[in-house]
Amino acid sequence: MVQYVAARLDASFSALADATRRGVLEELERGEASITELANRFQMTLTGMKKHIAVLEEAGLVKTEKVGRVRTCRLGADGLAAEAAWIERYRRRWALRFDELDKVVEDLKREEEANGRT
Template sequence: MVQQQQLDRAFAALADATRRDVLERLGRGPATLGELAEPSGMTLTGMSKHVRVLEDAGLVTTEKVGRTRQCRLGTERLDDAMAWITFYQRLWERRLDGLDAYFTLTKGTES
């Protein structure tokens, strides 16, 4: 159940384009809330809400540095989400391979 909740938080966080942009930006290095908000013209309050969602998912960490809040990529990587995606990717690949084999076999018996 706990893993399911972590997946839910990660996918919910990634569902928003602004939050994906934040992760992309933080992939280049730490940034303040103001630096994250500036490109989109978003208020600090609005960006703070997005960063909080990413923090709750473990994808971002923040630290108060003087009068600013410094953001970094979190230590919680997307390993659980990738494992979930990979499982279903392999499942569908096996099913499609089976379907392909069926049609190949059926086509060969029609002659």
């Protein structure tokens, strides 16, 4: 059932390894966007952004749909379940509790809002 896990994890972790792409995911969390909009927001050529989107789509983290001449990007459906699960094993190993995790999440949010995405 859950086949090709390694390849899947390769794709999504390396998708997440780029700050721009993480930024795009955060952007899309707020709502859908066209490639042009994303390219502007991240000060990058259209072509450059299209490549990032391709990587994210390949990893299943983003879905896109072209209507007319505009390609609209949204967060993918199944998201980071497998990735969360993988990391989850380590959370357990390190005996990090969920409420501690909550604190880290909060820190991370504050941090990102303070610095803007980088």
